[in-house]
Amino acid sequence: MNQLQNYSKFRFVVAGFVVIFAVFLCSVSYAAQDPLPSWNDGSAKTAILGFVAAVTEKGGKDYVEPAQRIATFDHDGTLWVEYPMYTQILFAFERVKKLAPQHPEWKTKQPFKALLAGDMKTVGASGMKGIMEILMATHSGMTAEEFEREASNWLATAKHPKFDRLYSECIYQPQLELLAYLRTNDFKTFIVSGGGIQFMRPITEKNYGIPPEQVVGSSAVAEFQIKDGKPEIIRLPKINFVNDKAGKPVGIYQHIGRRPILAFGNSDSDMQMVEYTMAGEGRRIGLFVHHTDGEREYAYDRKSHVGTLDKALDRAAAMGWIIVDMMKDWKKVFPAK
């Protein structure tokens, strides 16, 4: 091989690298252009991208200081699956079975008796009052650390009946991208859920990149005690705060202390949070997940036993709320396993 051939070969190799590098650059630049790859193009995605561009454009008329970029997300049905039953209720049911040997009185006391007999119709008929009794009995009488351990252990093993996944893995890929995209744009992301604040906290950092102190939820009364010589928080069987419906804006006020500029829910329980968010000054956005995807997830709205979306659906157009159609707007529902 002479010098010229060598040179020619060298040029060929260089050209090859240039092509590879160009392809790499294009893919990088495409990714930079699409921070929400699991969202299909459509009005919802356009609205989100337009909103974030507007509030982050320095000197623009809709510019919002980073400190004021507060985004609040409901949890059940907005960030993870809530169908056919809220995960925390299932956890409570399991705990009744586990704790039954220490509670002989449950053999004759409703709704515990029905639950232990697998008679879910009677449990359901006990209504909110019955469910609250089950929640109180299973979520109190232990230290904060003990409860956290119970919740963590259960969430680390319990699987969803429809998907071959842990409940804690039934989270929505498009929302993970949205949360990351918002944080990249200096938003502070919060969960504002009707669910129990301490039930969610063990998984929110790992699942969503949201630390415990950015989780707002319903809570039980707690008490400081010296237990066996050790200062501890004890959970009491008494409701402290219900962070649902009109409670959500109140929870936001007490916990966050600023009005969000983005609120994302999926049911009528999130309507007041969205109303409160939208009523502030400047540009804002309110969104609802509409569960339309019976195949990849579930299809339910107006007459559902969980996550009822009815009034909010009727009012959305007039109020300028964005309805995210799971089937049409989400390319993908769950993260790859």
Next chain:
Amino acid sequence: MNQLQNYSKFRFVVAGFVVIFAVFLCSVSYAAQDPLPSWNDGSAKTAILGFVAAVTEKGGKDYVEPAQRIATFDHDGTLWVEYPMYTQILFAFERVKKLAPQHPEWKTKQPFKALLAGDMKTVGASGMKGIMEILMATHSGMTAEEFEREASNWLATAKHPKFDRLYSECIYQPQLELLAYLRTNDFKTFIVSGGGIQFMRPITEKNYGIPPEQVVGSSAVAEFQIKDGKPEIIRLPKINFVNDKAGKPVGIYQHIGRRPILAFGNSDSDMQMVEYTMAGEGRRIGLFVHHTDGEREYAYDRKSHVGTLDKALDRAAAMGWIIVDMMKDWKKVFPAK
């Protein structure tokens, strides 16, 4: 001037720059060595520096993950002056005078009558019950935004009687350095105060670099209402939570959801927060400001009408709590104006 002279002059100039640069380097390196310049050398400063070094040393036996580096500070008397009276109480007194024309019934109702007549002895004799009545009457019946405006406006003008400073400027320089130092070392800093959460929030970001959502405090019950067609939070004349004494660990649990590894207070009201902090696993530190400086600030402890430091002082040595002696440990009390 010949070539040689020129060269010699050049050398002189270079030498001058080298000296200046060396001085600059030394000062930079000294600043890097002393993140707490307003703290005098002594056991308190040594304990703080040692603690932060230990929990941030990767691979060290006391290493703590950044996410777990939670530091909680009391507010009154720990971050700003609380003597001769808590700032928020003074704000409430001023509001009684301002609101009096709309409340003719106060002319005959105690403790309002005494307060309006300047009879502070009778106001004091009305005790906690009387003070709570004044707080409720002056801190409720308005929207969240209205209250924030009232508090902000007052804090922007009200001056401390001893220092030629706004109350909001009577903040401790050594603590500002400590907060910044902790954040540089990936701590998340929180205020955990017996004071009203919404009274503090308008100033904590500017004063201490602590955003509203990292302020935990006492609160009034709030309600979501549609007022004049606008969704608003309304403050009600009812106590929601008292974040004091045994309430502090509970407030930390509900609001932050993690046990701090550093807690800093100044009175017996902070004792449970410090006990709770110290009782966790791994290395921890608990500190109290001891107000010993009658000249630069105030000297008070066991028998004070505000910020009583008595039991905590007795227990400190046995419990390994650090007592920070304001006179000895702080080179400077307030920031330069």
